[in-house]
Amino acid sequence: MSEALRNLRVLDFSRILAGPFATMQLADFGATVTKVERPGTGDDTRSWGPPYDERGQATYFQAVNRNKDSIVLDLTDKHDLDEARKLATGADVVVENFRPGLMAEFGLDYDQLRPANPGLVYCSITGFGRGPGAGLPGYDLLIQALGGLMSVTGATDGEPQKVGVAVVDVLAGLFAATGILTALHHRNATGEGQRVDVDLLSCLLAALVNQASAYTSAGEVPTRMGNRHPSIAPYELLSCADSDLVLAVGNDRQFTALCDVLGAPHLADDPRFATNSARVQHRDRLRAELERRLVSGTAAGWAAALARVRVPAGTVNDIAGAFDLATGLGLDPLVQLPREDGGAVSLCRNPINLSSTPAVYRSAPPPLLGTKNR
Numbered sequence: 001m002s003e004a005l006r007n008l009r010v011l012d013f014s015r016i017l018a019g020p021f022a023t024m025q026l027a028d029f030g031a032t033v034t035k036v037e038r039p040g041t042g043d044d045t046r047s048w049g050p051p052y053d054e055r056g057q058a059t060y061f062q063a064v065n066r067n068k069d070s071i072v073l074d075l076t077d078k079h080d081l082d083e084a085r086k087l088a089t090g091a092d093v094v095v096e097n098f099r100p101g102l103m104a105e106f107g108l109d110y111d112q113l114r115p116a117n118p119g120l121v122y123c124s125i126t127g128f129g130r131g132p133g134a135g136l137p138g139y140d141l142l143i144q145a146l147g148g149l150m151s152v153t154g155a156t157d158g159e160p161q162k163v164g165v166a167v168v169d170v171l172a173g174l175f176a177a178t179g180i181l182t183a184l185h186h187r188n189a190t191g192e193g194q195r196v197d198v199d200l201l202s203c204l205l206a207a208l209v210n211q212a213s214a215y216t217s218a219g220e221v222p223t224r225m226g227n228r229h230p231s232i233a234p235y236e237l238l239s240c241a242d243s244d245l246v247l248a249v250g251n252d253r254q255f256t257a258l259c260d261v262l263g264a265p266h267l268a269d270d271p272r273f274a275t276n277s278a279r280v281q282h283r284d285r286l287r288a289e290l291e292r293r294l295v296s297g298t299a300a301g302w303a304a305a306l307a308r309v310r311v312p313a314g315t316v317n318d319i320a321g322a323f324d325l326a327t328g329l330g331l332d333p334l335v336q337l338p339r340e341d342g343g344a345v346s347l348c349r350n351p352i353n354l355s356s357t358p359a360v361y362r363s364a365p366p367p368l369l370g371t372k373n374r
Contacts, residue, residue, distance in 0.1 A: 003030025004357035013096040021173030027067035065365035097125040100134035123196040140166035147204035233279040248312040
């Protein structure tokens with residue numbers, strides 16, 4: 001099968017997560033991505049461990065660097081800097097996430113590259129933009145705190161919590177990839193490249209969706225609600241005989257079906273619970289009514305019974321359980337990427353399924369600095 005981005009050349013100066021995640025999306029669909037790493041240490045995440053695999057490679061680095069070549073360049077060295085400029089001049093896309101202004105000092109910013117490469121799509125990923133916040137360091141935990149995500153994550157009476165994965169970096173990587181592909185579509189029509197600017201704080205604010213619009217449209221400042229939903233009920237964890245059941249009831253039909261399975265059809269006609277708005281208003285009483293019945297069975301048993309009537313319900317899996325579930329559902333979540341030593345590394349596959357130009361998995365993440373995989 002053909003690769004949708006086969007002829008795309010990407011020069012990737014980024015490191016850690018957001019930028020590498022974006023360029024891996026392009027690499028998965030055929031782009032040639034050359035990862036520029038500093039001498040000696042390379043990408044910071046090469047040393048972010050444990051955990052390490054059986055070869056001593058950091059699994060964090062492996063998560064976002066498959067299908068790429070590695071090249072070692074010291075941008076403070078004139079010869080290496082000349083090589084970097086040559087590569088950038090011939091690239092379709094340049095991606096970087098250095099502090100604002102640093103690439104200009106090397107002559108590698110968009111304004112200095114554009115005259116020699118007018119079709120260049122140049123993506124910069126920053127923490128807080130190129131304005132007054134340019135000097136602020138942008139790490140995911142910090143953005144989660146400053147951007148409000150931690151204020152709505154965690155128990156009502158507990159401390160603010162971060163999400164269990166660097167979700168802001170992942171979101172920024174997805175926004176960056178979308179911006180790059182949009183700019184390339186424009187270039188295909190006009191021949192004109194452009195600059196793509198993505199900052200972590202703006203990405204998080206956009207991703208707050210309904211929590212953000214509660215403030216922007218209604219003037220309400222959301223707070224932590226544990227696993228409850230501000231606008232839907234029941235939408236939370238509920239106690240059963242052995243463990244917790246996840247319920248995500250999104251409409252009145254599902255609630256009626258839930259009540260039937262629990263042997264309490266009258267609850268669906270109770271004015272306190274008959275509509276979603278009423279259920280949200282009386283969520284504490286609703287929880288008590290539901291748990292009083294759920295404790296008579298196991299979480300898995302209730303989940304199976306509710307699934308049969310198409311009520312969204314389940315148990316809380318660990319990561320291994322999540323992969324087992326996806327495998328059992330035929331989603332094929334894992335791919336085996338060949339290594340240069342004849343072995344393979346197992347990674348999560350790209351979730352985008354294209355019928356004519358699917359993702360390709362050519363090579364494992366470069367194990368050593370300066371490794372070429374093609």
